[in-house]
Amino acid sequence: MAHVQIQNLKKSYGAVQVIHDIDVGIDEGEFVALVGPSGCGKSTLLRMIAGLEDVTGGTIRLNDRVINDVAPKDRDIAMVFQSYALYPHMTVEENMGFALKLARVPQAEIKARVAEAAATLNLTEYLDRHPRQLSGGQRQRVAMGRSIVRSPSVFLFDEPLSNLDAKLRVRMRTEIKALHQRLGATSVYVTHDQIEAMTMADKIVVMRAGRIEQVGAPLELYDDPANVFVATFIGSPAINLLSGRYVERDGAGAVDLGHGVVMEAPQVGAEPGQPCLFGIRPEHLEIAESADAADFTVEVIEPTGSETIITGRIAGQEVQMSQRERTDLKPGDVLRLRPAPGQVRLFDAETEARLK
Amino acid sequence: MRKMTLRTRILMNLANLACIAFLILPLVPVILGAFQSERGLQADVHALLPVEYTLDNFRLILSGGSDKGTLFQDISYLPNSVTWFPNAFLNSVIVGALVTVGVLVLASLTAFTVTRLNVRWTGWLMQINMISRMVPLIVLMVPLFVVLRGFGLLNSLSGVIITEIGLLLPYAIIILVPYFQQLPKELEESARLDGCTRFTAFIRILLPLCKPALAASGVIMFIISWHELLIPLIIVSKPEVMTVPVVLAGLVSDHFVFFTVMMAICLVGLLPTLLLVLLLQKYLVKGLTAGAVKG
Numbered sequence: 036m037a038h039v040q041i042q043n044l045k046k047s048y049g050a051v052q053v054i055h056d057i058d059v060g061i062d063e064g065e066f067v068a069l070v071g072p073s074g075c076g077k078s079t080l081l082r083m084i085a086g087l088e089d090v091t092g093g094t095i096r097l098n099d100r101v102i103n104d105v106a107p108k109d110r111d112i113a114m115v116f117q118s119y120a121l122y123p124h125m126t127v128e129e130n131m132g133f134a135l136k137l138a139r140v141p142q143a144e145i146k147a148r149v150a151e152a153a154a155t156l157n158l159t160e161y162l163d164r165h166p167r168q169l170s171g172g173q174r175q176r177v178a179m180g181r182s183i184v185r186s187p188s189v190f191l192f193d194e195p196l197s198n199l200d201a202k203l204r205v206r207m208r209t210e211i212k213a214l215h216q217r218l219g220a221t222s223v224y225v226t227h228d229q230i231e232a233m234t235m236a237d238k239i240v241v242m243r244a245g246r247i248e249q250v251g252a253p254l255e256l257y258d259d260p261a262n263v264f265v266a267t268f269i270g271s272p273a274i275n276l277l278s279g280r281y282v283e284r285d286g287a288g289a290v291d292l293g294h295g296v297v298m299e300a301p302q303v304g305a306e307p308g309q310p311c312l313f314g315i316r317p318e319h320l321e322i323a324e325s326a327d328a329a330d331f332t333v334e335v336i337e338p339t340g341s342e343t344i345i346t347g348r349i350a351g352q353e354v355q356m357s358q359r360e361r362t363d364l365k366p367g368d369v370l371r372l373r374p375a376p377g378q379v380r381l382f383d384a385e386t387e388a389r390l391k
Numbered sequence: 392m393r394k395m396t397l398r399t400r401i402l403m404n405l406a407n408l409a410c411i412a413f414l415i416l417p418l419v420p421v422i423l424g425a426f427q428s429e430r431g432l433q434a435d436v437h438a439l440l441p442v443e444y445t446l447d448n449f450r451l452i453l454s455g456g457s458d459k460g461t462l463f464q465d466i467s468y469l470p471n472s473v474t475w476f477p478n479a480f481l482n483s484v485i486v487g488a489l490v491t492v493g494v495l496v497l498a499s500l501t502a503f504t505v506t507r508l509n510v511r512w513t514g515w516l517m518q519i520n521m522i523s524r525m526v527p528l529i530v531l532m533v534p535l536f537v538v539l540r541g542f543g544l545l546n547s548l549s550g551v552i553i554t555e556i557g558l559l560l561p562y563a564i565i566i567l568v569p570y571f572q573q574l575p576k577e578l579e580e581s582a583r584l585d586g587c588t589r590f591t592a593f594i595r596i597l598l599p600l601c602k603p604a605l606a607a608s609g610v611i612m613f614i615i616s617w618h619e620l621l622i623p624l625i626i627v628s629k630p631e632v633m634t635v636p637v638v639l640a641g642l643v644s645d646h647f648v649f650f651t652v653m654m655a656i657c658l659v660g661l662l663p664t665l666l667l668v669l670l671l672q673k674y675l676v677k678g679l680t681a682g683a684v685k686g
Contacts, residue, residue: 087580107583114584120577124599137586181585 036063037098037111037188037221039084045092046079046245053079055245056093061189061238064219066212068236070229070268076245077225081191084223085114097188108137113182114191117198119174121166127153127177128162134185152180155214172203179214192224196231208234229269233257241265263387266314266380272344275320277313277352278384281305290381292350296329300379303390310384317344319378320356328371331356333364424654425449428462432651448655452476472641473652475630479638483617484663486551486634490616491609493556498563498608499571499601503593505564506571507579517568520561528558532625539626546629554622559615563608570604571597606674614664635660 039061046054054076061067069077082088084095086107094101102110113134121130131152132145140148153159156176166174175195182190192211196204212235215222226232232239233253241248241256241264249261253269260266266274279290281303288302290313298313305311320331331354335346344357345364349372356372364370381390395403424432425448427441434442447460456474459466472479505513535554536545544550574597582592598605620636627633633641639656642649668675 085580085584087583106588107580108586108588110584112584114581116577116581118575118577120575120581122578122582122596133582134585137591185585 036219038063038065039189039221039223040096040099041080041084041093042096043093044080044083044090044095046076046083046088047091052091053245054083054091057245057247059240059247059250061221061223064221066215066222066224066235066237068224068226068232068239069242070226070232070239071242071248072268073227074244075242077227077240077242078193079245080242081114081193081223081225084189085112085191086110111188112191113185113187113189114193115175115178115182115195117194119166119178119195119198121174121177121181123166126163126165127158127169127180130166130177131162131180131184134181148184149180152183155183155217156180171199172207175199175207176210179211183214183218188221190220190222192222194226195224196226196228204231211235230271233269239269241268260314260380261389263312263314263382266382266389270316272317272355272357274314274316274380275354276382277315277349277354279311279313279350281307281309281311281381281390283307288381290379292329292352294350296350298329298374298379299327300381301377303381305381305383305390311390312382312384312387314380314382315374315378317355317357318342319375320354320372321375322358322370323373324371325373328373331370331372333366333368333370335366336362336364421654421657424651425658427651429649429651448651449659452652452655452659468647470641470644470647470649471630472633472638473649475633476635476638476656478631479633479635480659482548482632483635483660486548486555486623487613487616487663489552490555490559491613493552494559494563494612495605495609497556497560498567499598499605500593501560501564502567502571503597505568507576507589507593517564520564524561528621532621536625544626546627546632548632550626551623551632551634554626555616555619558619558622559612562615563612566608566611567601567604570601574600603674606671610664610667610671610675613667617660617664 041057041059041061044054044057045052057080059067069080071077079088083090086102086105090103095103097110097112122133125133128149131149135145135148149162150159153162156179158173158176158180161169161173161177166177169177175198178195195211196207199207208231211224215235224232224235236253238250239253239256240250243264249256249265251259256265256269260269260274263276267276277290277292279292279298281300282289282291282297283302284297288300289297290300290311291297292313300313329349331347331349333345333347337344337346338361342357342359343362344355345362346353346355347370348354354372382388383390423441426444426446428443428445428447431442445460445462447462450458450460451463451469452473453476455477456469463469501516504510505517539545539550539554542550544553578596578600579589579592582596583589587595618636619634620640623632623634623637624640627637635656639653639660642653642656
């Protein structure tokens with residue numbers, strides 16, 4: 036196991052800088068997810084850790100040793116690729132033992148370690164097959180097995196579940212997490228799927244346009260987003276963001292959403308009248324008949340089984356709420372909604388930074 | 392897809408047969424000619440089948456003229472080419488094999504460099520590669536002769552081999568580059584993380600995956616090299632370093648033409664390429680159609 040320290044990391048392709056001064060630390064045994072939209076630089080960052088991309092500036096340290104110029108083969112890092120990258124001309128056993136063979140590990144030991152990893156991943160009966168004879172999920176497991184047999188310092192995963200169907204993806208997610216809990220290996224996992232990141236990671240690094248937006252534990256990011264980007268990226272359905280103006284009422288904070296709707300909000304260091312975004316997650320809207328509730332006109336009802344997502348309007352702005360209970364609401368119904376206490380997050384309308 | 396009607400199917404089969412006949416028919420008179428005497432051939436040029444069959448033509452060429460059989464025992468003159476045929480056959484095998492191996496080694500390294508190493512000048516290399524093939528070979532012959540003479544490579548198999556590698560390399564590169572391009576780069580990257588250098592990843596991962604393309608271009612290179620007449624004809628004048636096409640050309644002169652012997656040489660000369668195609672058949676179709684559909 037190892038820890039990774041990334042400091043002031045930069046990457047440019049010619050005049051175009053794609054990674055800007057990234058600072059992040061990955062502790063021993065930690066599972067870190069790099070998330071962000073396509074093109075945010077998360078895969079580039081992972082490939083730089085692997086040694087597949089040159090470093091333009093800054094340092095990557097593995098166990099306090101700078102590895103910027105160390106060849107990929109000498110970094111003791113294993114990577115699971117999105118396309119699995121299994122060698123088509125080798126059997127599953129040969130694929131899994133390839134790295135050990137290159138390292139001149141004795142044949143008997145290779146066989147034992149491959150058998151052990153195969154047993155862990157339920158691949159024993161497929162050891163003689165070629166990758167083309169396996170299903171997507173089995174290929175995925177072989178790709179992981181190939182990494183496991185090496186017992187590397189760090190595991191890297193580059194969107195490993197993207198090519199699987201939705202059901203298999205959920206199963207493999209659980210398998211990867213269980214495997215990490217068992218092996219306790221330092222892992223860096225790239226994904227654009229925030230659910231994957233939330234469910235698997237100890238720590239999430241949210242990236243946008245080559246910069247880190249926020250680093251934190253999954254629920255920390257969910258509950259305490261640093262800006263609008265993180266607030267909207269984490270959570271499904273996404274957080275509601277209503278435009279309004281910050282006001283103070285009876286010595287407490289509130290947001291005037293227009294159309295005579297004023298909703299309670301935390302008291303923040305903003306000027307009265309300052310444009311802001313009123314953020315509330317769908318599950319934090321409650322049906323209430325109190326005076327501080329606002330009218331919500333139902334437009335669309337989407338039952339998912341475990342919950343119902345109801346889309347409608349408050350003060351003319353689109354809002355989604357979710358509720359666990361079954362409902363017989365119809366489009367056109369009007370409810371009275373209010374935010375659950377302490378769940379409103381305010382953001383600056385111009386800078387999109389969190390107002391505290 | 393709409394099912395073909397019986398009429399369309401018959402027409403398609405007929406067209407197919409016509410194509411096959413067009414390719415195979417010229418071989419028929421060669422086969423028939425190789426198994427008969429010169430006299431029998433000349434007696435009735437319109438006859439479909441020979442009056443008598445003989446293996447003497449083959450005996451003559453395979454023994455280098457020493458076993459004349461009944462057909463040639465009274466002949467007063469045999470061209471030098473016949474005497475040197477077994478040697479020329481061996482020379483052709485050596486040249487064909489070494490040219491094919493040499494071209495494949497250099498072309499696969501070039502294709503790897505062009506497609507994987509992101510070196511700016513490789514684009515230019517490909518352009519020059521394409522342009523160089525537009526120059527007719529005959530134009531290059533005089534300068535080539537002078538250069539080879541300078542290096543002392545005239546009248547040597549090495550001279551022929553080096554020249555043919557130079558001639559065929561661009562073709563092999565053109566065949567191999569698209570094949571290398573369609574191999575996922577993650578395979579090489581994965582190998583590099585598994586403990587390979589770029590070169591060992593090329594040898595252990597990429598090259599085995601290119602077997603079909605290597606087989607296809609290998610067969611094409613061997614066939615072209617096997618048939619090449621101009622290069623050995625100009626570089627080689629000593630009989631001991633002649634190749635089969637040169638020997639064949641030597642059987643035609645102003646005073647005589649040994650038709651049946653030529654046909655026997657043609658048939659024997661077909662064997663190595665035929666054998667190669669049969670051996671590599673399973674890779675050939677894969678290699679020639681690679682990248683046509685998403686795999």
